[in-house]
Each structure stands twice: as structure tokens, then as C-alpha cells.
Amino acid sequence: MGTVHARSLDPLPMDGPDFGLQGDDAELVEVEPETKQEVLENKDVVVQRVHIDGLGRTKEDLLGYEIADVFGARNLIDVMKKSHEAREKLLRLGIFRQVEVVIDTSEGEDALPNGLDVTFEVTELRRLTGSYNTMVGNNEGSMVLGLKLPNLFGRAEKLTFQFSYGTKETSYGLSFFKPQPGQFERNFSLNLYKVTGQFPWSSLRETDRGISTEINFPIWRTNHSLKWEGVWRELGCLARTASFAVREESGHSLKSSLSVSSSCSAAGWASGGTADTVKQRESTRETEQASCTFVNELSEQNNLETLLDLFLVTITVLRFIVCNISTSAACYLVRFYLGGPTSVRGFSMYSIGPQSEGDYLGGEAYWAGGVHLYTPLPFRPGRGGFGDLFRTHFFLNAGNLCNLNYGEGPRAHLQRLAECIRWSYGAGIVLRLGNIARLELNYCVPMGAQSGDRICDGVQFGAGIRFL
Amino acid sequence: MSLAAEAFVSQIAAAEPWPENAKLYQPLKDDQILLSDHASSLAVQAYLRMCNLPVQVVCRANAEYMSPSGKVPFIHVGNQVVSELGPIVQFTKAKGHSLSDGLDEVQKAEMKAYMELVNNMLLTAELYIQWCDENTAMEITRPRYSSPYPWPLNHILAYQKQWEVRRKMKAIGWAGKTLEQVLEDMSQCCQALSQRLGTQPYFFNKQPTELDALVFGHLFTILTTQLTSDQLGEKVKNYSNLLSFCRRIEQNYFEDHDKDSLASSSSRFSKGPSLN
Numbered sequence: 041m042g043t044v045h046a047r048s049l050d051p052l053p054m055d056g057p058d059f060g061l062q063g064d065d066a067e068l069v070e071v072e073p074e075t076k077q078e079v080l081e082n083k084d085v086v087v088q089r090v091h092i093d094g095l096g097r098t099k100e101d102l103l104g105y106e107i108a109d110v111f112g113a114r115n116l117i118d119v120m121k122k123s124h125e126a127r128e129k130l131l132r133l134g135i136f137r138q139v140e141v142v143i144d145t146s147e148g149e150d151a152l153p154n155g156l157d158v159t160f161e162v163t164e165l166r167r168l169t170g171s172y173n174t175m176v177g178n179n180e181g182s183m184v185l186g187l188k189l190p191n192l193f194g195r196a197e198k199l200t201f202q203f204s205y206g207t208k209e210t211s212y213g214l215s216f217f218k219p220q221p222g223q224f225e226r227n228f229s230l231n232l233y234k235v236t237g238q239f240p241w242s243s244l245r246e247t248d249r250g251i252s253t254e255i256n257f258p259i260w261r262t263n264h265s266l267k268w269e270g271v272w273r274e275l276g277c278l279a280r281t282a283s284f285a286v287r288e289e290s291g292h293s294l295k296s297s298l299s300v301s302s303s304c305s306a307a308g309w310a311s312g313g314t315a316d317t318v319k320q321r322e323s324t325r326e327t328e329q330a331s332c333t334f335v336n337e338l339s340e341q342n343n344l345e346t347l348l349d350l351f352l353v354t355i356t357v358l359r360f361i362v363c364n365i366s367t368s369a370a371c372y373l374v375r376f377y378l379g380g381p382t383s384v385r386g387f388s389m390y391s392i393g394p395q396s397e398g399d400y401l402g403g404e405a406y407w408a409g410g411v412h413l414y415t416p417l418p419f420r421p422g423r424g425g426f427g428d429l430f431r432t433h434f435f436l437n438a439g440n441l442c443n444l445n446y447g448e449g450p451r452a453h454l455q456r457l458a459e460c461i462r463w464s465y466g467a468g469i470v471l472r473l474g475n476i477a478r479l480e481l482n483y484c485v486p487m488g489a490q491s492g493d494r495i496c497d498g499v500q501f502g503a504g505i506r507f508l
Numbered sequence: 509m510s511l512a513a514e515a516f517v518s519q520i521a522a523a524e525p526w527p528e529n530a531k532l533y534q535p536l537k538d539d540q541i542l543l544s545d546h547a548s549s550l551a552v553q554a555y556l557r558m559c560n561l562p563v564q565v566v567c568r569a570n571a572e573y574m575s576p577s578g579k580v581p582f583i584h585v586g587n588q589v590v591s592e593l594g595p596i597v598q599f600t601k602a603k604g605h606s607l608s609d610g611l612d613e614v615q616k617a618e619m620k621a622y623m624e625l626v627n628n629m630l631l632t633a634e635l636y637i638q639w640c641d642e643n644t645a646m647e648i649t650r651p652r653y654s655s656p657y658p659w660p661l662n663h664i665l666a667y668q669k670q671w672e673v674r675r676k677m678k679a680i681g682w683a684g685k686t687l688e689q690v691l692e693d694m695s696q697c698c699q700a701l702s703q704r705l706g707t708q709p710y711f712f713n714k715q716p717t718e719l720d721a722l723v724f725g726h727l728f729t730i731l732t733t734q735l736t737s738d739q740l741g742e743k744v745k746n747y748s749n750l751l752s753f754c755r756r757i758e759q760n761y762f763e764d765h766d767k768d769s770l771a772s773s774s775s776r777f778s779k780g781p782s783l784n
Contacts, residue, residue, distance in 0.1 A: 272661055280576050284584060291570030294661045397587065 088155035099194040105222030135191040182206030209236035241390040243282035247274040283397035375402030378441040381502025386464030386486030391494035393441035408439030438463035544634040549581040551725025557761040569656035629697035639673040702747040
């Protein structure tokens with residue numbers, strides 16, 4: 041399949057303090073050639089060549105950055121460690137199906153007695169890969185077909201196309217991704233898409249056709265991204281009976297938005313609940329036909345305490361549109377919605393807050409919080425196996441959603457958010473799927489429901505990725 | 509909601525009296541509305557005035573998309589939304605307001621036939637001239653239609669609409685016609701209307717009907733709208749009884765109500781030399 045690309049680093053760095061020692065090693069090797077490997081294990085070595093075997097269309101210069109560290113190894117343990125790191129880096133590029141590392145002593149004329157050759161045996165991904173899967177969600181089933189061209193021009197560029205054919209709507213997207221050689225985290229992506237969605241709780245149907253460009257770059261231990269998005273948005277009513285407030289929003293609009301987001305994450309996911317401490321600050325500045333400018337602020341914090349086998353998780357979220365320089369109220373789509381099995385349980389999906397003739401209109405600010413106590417299943421059936429995916433949990437959720445009067449100032453806003461709090465409590469069973477998705481079956485008791493809210497008293501089923 | 513339930517709700521609503529705050533929605537009057545949409549809107553306004561039902565005209569850039577049928581104008585009465593003249597006539601009838609109750613079956617059939625004629629000939633001719641005559645489309649129709657939208661959405665939406673109308677023209681066999689043929693068709697339509705009207709004040713003698721409203725809406729708009737050429741208006745001006753018919757309806761139903769917002773909307777159009 042491939043040519044062999046070899047990089048060698050010779051002559052060796054003569055100025056190293058280990059030079060004298062190297063002379064000793066050489067002598068030792070000469071005396072006892074059979075025990076060469078044993079000697080190398082303990083003594084300093086020099087990586088003379090790094091081979092990458094099995095390259096087809098991948099450009100050599102891209103890999104140079106990823107494997108450069110291997111040359112810096114000074115002893116065998118180091119070589120193995122650095123090779124392993126290099127292997128991880130190569131796999132992360134997403135252009136190889138597998139990467140194997142072979143470390144051997146150097147051979148040939150210029151081989152040093154303590155020289156090593158490291159060979160990465162790689163298998164490239166095919167030029168074109170395809171996938172299909174089915175999805176169920178949002179009262180709709182859909183089939184997703186995907187095409188991927190990994191490593192398009194040989195420098196880890198990626199072109200992906202996704203087409204989703206649903207029972208109600210059809211969506212597609214084309215995306216091009218290009219990392220900077222040598223710094224995979226610093227990358228650029230360009231997306232073109234058309235997404236259609238139905239929102240029965242608001243009797244709305246939305247079609248977005250958009251283009252977005254995004255630049256990601258790391259600074260120290262944080263990740264930042266800068267994103268520009270231009271969207272042509274078309275809104276329509278789902279039914280003739282849609283309320284007039286929703287009908288008034290119908291039509292076409294153009295949105296141009298610039299968003300900056302930074303994140304830093306520590307720790308991973310624990311088995312029972314989320315042990316993830318993520319702080320995200322996102323500010324978005326959007327111009328909707330130059331009439332509506334606003335900024336979102338989001339802050340989230342999840343804490344975890346472990347008490348024997350119990351997990352206690354608290355989550356709070358607060359989001360609001362900071363300012364709204366607009367003659368008309370913010371469009372329903374840029375508002376927030378609250379309620380449902382993934383947020384404030386015991387209420388129907390997005391059915392909290394202002395409404396008009398049964399269509400929920402959303403709000404300009406919301407907060408929500410939850411306290412969960414996770415325990416293993418009673419009597420622990422299927423322990424050590426399937427049963428460990430399940431947890432029982434007791435929860436207490438609270439939240440509020442309202443519109444703000446921007447003339448009133450922050451104190452009045454807080455007061456408004458503190459009035460008429462919706463809350464609920466209950467217990468249920470949680471099933472975690474692959475550390476990402478969650479299924480919940482809960483018995484909920486909603487409290488503090490206001491007139492107009494749609495409650496779901498009793499058993500409620502929830503499936504999703506982000507849970508409160 | 510099921511169809512039966514929807515029908516039930518509209519019947520309940522029909523039983524309610526006509527409210528004071530009824531609204532009629534149309535595209536922006538000065539910058540956006542097109543000849544055909546203005547004609548349809550004026551026809552509905554004339555009809556509601558003939559029924560003596562008050563309505564407030566509201567201009568919205570997205571009126572076309574707000575309408576449940578995708579066509580303007582539409583009225584918002586109570587919590588009901590009804591679009592286009594035909595359904596609006598049905599709706600007012602359900603509320604007990606009708607102009608055609610005095611007609612016998614034969615006259616009703618005749619009225620419907622003439623309304624179809626106007627819709628098939630006049631309205632289609634207006635659409636043809638707006639979107640299929642490249643001169644008019646480029647200079648007037650596309651810039652007006654897309655005026656509320658920013659670049660590049662204005663071009664996308666205008667061409668999308670043009671493509672849609674042209675496809676419809678192809679389906680009904682008008683795509684191959686030349687402008688002269690369309691004007692000739694229109695002239696024939698006007699001749700038929702003129703002959704039917706004769707010397708009567710309205711199509712069915714003393715009382716106006718929805719046909720009068722429809723004919724008025726189209727002819728008045730054609731006479732008072734400036735397009736790239738005057739050919740359209742000239743065809744109508746050949747029939748003096750149609751001209752006086754338009755003037756009569758304008759005087760009887762629009763000029764007395766000058767306190768209404770609607771009168772101001774039509775006053776702009778009554779500036780046309782033909783009607784003064």
C-alpha cells in the first residue's frame with residue numbers, strides 16, 4: 041500500500057551531557073552483543089530513525105509534527121512513552137484506522153550501537169466512508185445517511201455530508217474541517233446546512249438554511265471558539281389553529297451572529313451522576329435584521345459529593361437575554377423554554393410560562409435547579425453487570441421562566457424570577473446509555489404550577505442527553 | 509385538531525357577532541404590495557364595506573406568510589383567520605351577512621361564473637404581467653416584492669416567487685403566450701364584463717354583490733397603478749361603463765368613510781386621472 045517515509049536525526053546531538061555515558065554503553069554493547077536488549081533497557085538510547093509505514097495519501101509534513109517528540113527521548117522507557125503519545129496523537133487526527141508501534145535497534149551502516157528505530161505501522165482510512173443510522177426523537181423518526189471523506193487533501197482535512205430523512209422533515213448538512221498541522225486543537229471549520237424542525241408546543245415550524253464558520257483555538261488549558269453564523273430562517277405555523285401571536289412571527293428573516301465561547305473542563309463522568317465540573321461562559325451577539333441585538337449569559341455548575349454509594353448532584357442553570365435593543369419583542373425562537381422530563385420534571389415538554397391559546401411563547405429569562413440523590417437499585421439485581429447501568433434517584437427540581445421589562449433594572453428582574461416558582465419532586469429509575477444518553481422513568485409530583493402551565497402528574501418518561 | 513373539530517369550532521365562532529376590532533392584513537402599502545395583491549385586498553375591503561362590516565387595515569411585511577393559505581389578504585376576526593375573498597364571503601354568510609341572498613339560483617350561478625372569469629383572466633393576466641414580463645419583473649415586481657428583506661435574502665425570495673408563478677403559468681398553459689396575447693385576453697374579459705353590466709349601476713341591478721366587489725378591486729387597481737407601460741389601463745379605459753362603475757363604487761363606499769384608515773389608502777389611488 042505505501043511507501044516508507046523515514047526521518048532520521050543524525051548526527052546525534054553531541055553537546056548532550058550524556059555523551060560520555062554513551063561511549064560507555066557502546067563499549068558494553070561490543071563486549072556482550074547477545075545481551076544488547078537488556079543493556080538498552082537500562083541505559084540511554086538515541087532514536088535514530090522514525091519510520092511511518094503504510095502511508096498513502098497522507099502528507100509527510102503533517103506527521104512530522106506529531107512524531108517529533110519521539111526524537112527527544114533519551115532512554116528506552118522514554119521512547120516507549122513518547123511513542124505511545126505519538127500513537128495517540130496520530131489516532132486523534134482521525135485519518136488512520138489503526139496505528140501500531142514497533143521499536144527495534146538500528147541497523148545499517150550509520151547505525152549507532154545504542155541507536156533505535158521506531159516504526160509506526162499505520163492503516164489509513166478509506167477515501168470514502170459511509171454510515172447510516174436511525175434516530176427517534178421529537179415525535180419523529182428519521183433515517184440519517186452520512187458520507188465522510190477523511191483526510192481529503194492529505195493533511196487531516198475532513199469533508200462530511202449528512203442527510204436526514206424523517207417521517208416529517210428532511211435536513212442535510214455539509215461540513216469541511218481543517219486543523220492546523222501540528223496543532224490539531226487549532227482548527228477551522230465551515231458548515232452549510234438546512235435544518236427543519238417542528239415545535240408542537242408552540243405550533244411552530246422552522247426551516248433554517250445557514251452557513252457558519254468556526255475557529256477553535258486553545259490558550260493554556262482552556263478552549264476558545266469564535267463562530268460566525270449567517271442563517272436564513274423561515275417560520276411557519278404547524279396548523280390553521282395556531283395562535284395569532286405565533287402566526288405573526290411567520291415569514292423569512294436573516295440572522296447574522298457572532299459568538300465567542302470559552303470552556304475548560306476538568307474530571308470526567310462518574311458512573312452514577314455527572315461529576316463533571318464545567319464552567320462555560322458564552323456570549324452571543326446577534327443581529328436579527330438589524331433590529332434585535334441581545335446577549336446571552338450562561339453559567340452552569342455541577343457538583344458531586346460521594347457518600348458511600350450515594351451520589352448527590354446539584355445543578356443550577358441561569359440564562360437570560362441581557363439586553364434587547366429592539367422595537368419588537370424577541371422572536372419566539374431566540375427565547376427560552378422550560379419544562380419537561382429533561383428539565384423541570386412533572387411538567388409537559390416546554391410547557392411553563394407565557395402562552396397564547398395553548399401555544400407556549402417562551403420567555404426572556406429562566407433559571408432552573410435540581411438536586412438528585414442517586415442510589416443503586418434496591419436489592420441490587422444484576423450487580424456487576426447490566427444492573428450497574430441503572431440507578432434509582434430521588435429528585436427535587438425547581439425553576440422559573442418569565443419575561444423581563446428592561447426598564448426595571450436587575451433587582452426587579454431577580455424579584456420577578458423569584459415569584460411563582462414552579463417546582464416538583466419525585467423518584468424514578470435512570471438508565472445510562474454509553475455515558476452520553478440517559479433514559480428516565482419517574483413518578484413526579486408537580487407543585488407551584490401556574491394557570492396555563494401543562495402539568496404531567498404521575499409517571500413521566502424522559503430520554504435525552506442534557507438533563508437537569 | 510381533526511377536521512370535524514375544526515369545523516365545529518368555526519361554526520361556534522360563526523355564531524358570534526362581528527366584532528369591532530376585526531383586522532384585515534395586507535403587505536406594506538407603499539413599498540411592497542403588488543398589483544395583484546392590491547387588487548385582491550381592495551376587493552375584500554369593498555366587499556366588507558358593502559356588507560357594512562367595519563375592518564381595520566393592517567400592513568405587515570410578512571402578511572403573505574401569516575396567511576393560512578399563503579395568499580393575501582386575510583382577515584382576523586375574533587380568533588378566526590380567513591384568507592381570500594371566496595372563504596371570506598362564506599365566513600360572513602355564516603355570521604348572517606350576505607349580499608347575494610336576494611338572487612335566484614340562476615343569478616347565483618351566473619355570478620359565480622363571472623367571478624371565475626375575473627379570477628381566471630384578470631388575476632392571471634396581472635400575475636403574468638408582474639412576473640413573466642421581464643421588464644416589469646425587473647423594474648417593479650422584484651424590487652417591490654423583496655423590499656422588506658436584506659441582501660441576499662431579497663434576491664432569493666424574489667426569484668423563488670417568480671419561479672413559482674412561472675411554474676403555475678406553465679401548468680395552466682399561459683407560459684407560451686406573448687404580452688399582446690395576454691392583453692388581448694384581458695380585453696375580451698373586459699368586453700364580457702362591460703356587456704353584462706350594460707347600463708345597470710351594478711351587475712345585478714340595484715344591489716351590489718361580491719362580483720361587484722371583485723370586479724371593482726381589479727379594475728380600480730389596474731386603472732390607478734403605474735406600471736412600466738400603460739397598456740393594461742388603456743384596455744379598461746375603452747369601456748366607459750366599467751369606468752363609471754368603478755367611480756360609482758369608489759364614491760358610494762370609499763369616499764363617504766373618510767374617517768376610516770381605508771379611505772386614506774384608496775385616496776392615493778383615486779389620484780389617477782381616469783377616475784377624477
